[in-house]
Amino acid sequence: MLILNSGGTFNKKYNEMTGELEVPYDNFIIEKILASTDVKYNLAGAVYKDSLQMTFDDRKMIANILMESVEKKFLLVHGTDTMNLTAEFLDEIFDDRIIVLTGAMKPFEIDKVEASLNLGMSIGFLKAVSENGIYICMSGHIERWNKIEKNREIGKFQVVR
Template sequence: MADILILNTGGTFNKRYDEISGELFVPQDEQAVEAILAELRGNLAFRLVGLIHKDSLAMDDADREQIAQTILAAQESKILIVHGTDTMHLTAAHLAARCPGRRIVLTGAMKPYAYDRQEAVVNLALSLGWLIAGEGAGVHIGMHGLVRPHAGMVKDRVRGVFRAV
């Protein structure tokens, strides 16, 4: 059994540029997350699952329930979710109600990994390290140097970062 379940749901973290259409899109793959995980060293046992593959603004309650059902069916008690930042708080609240007894962290990036790797790598590594280092259930958000209970983090659209409240 894996130590940690990593769910990749899409969001800006995963976006890439389509040279034909001239637009950013959320790909139907795990390329960005896989690239980061390939660089990590150690004895971490994880299972990566691609799910939904949407911009978070396009996510709805059915998508959030799909995430919850995937977590509830999983053997792992520690869950990392790569998620779009615009509705991360909505998914976190849904999971807090639906998935008790799990240690869950949602993370993402304000810029695509394909264009600015540093933020995505730091946010994913921060969140993963926090999951590994501690015990206890709850739903958290891991962004911009902080991992806090989901209700204690907000996206500061003026500064372009997540901050504690």
């Protein structure tokens, strides 16, 4: 399993100098959560952006990393605003891998529970699932990417039928 960090709210940290939440160019938050396990995971970073700034070229870079990897299962930490766009993009390319996208509505720095839960659920799902596909894990749900969406009114992801 490869965990690939692309940024998003999950990773954001407060910058005291600017007063803004920023996506850092590191994997510190994921490393901190994973430190509570006794399993070593392959972890890499790419893009490090808020998903609203993610471009077609960024998605191509992510796809290339997944394509060149020897792994078959992937966990992509991604911003929630365009998670569905990246999932759809990856679905058009891959039919021979299992890819789970996850993120957080609030930064780990503000709410340690949500990010940790989503990361943990995603890892557990990847360990158990054998059916190739693109999935999203958010708000206590893990579904195929086109069966779950962000409900901006309530600030959670919901399963759609």
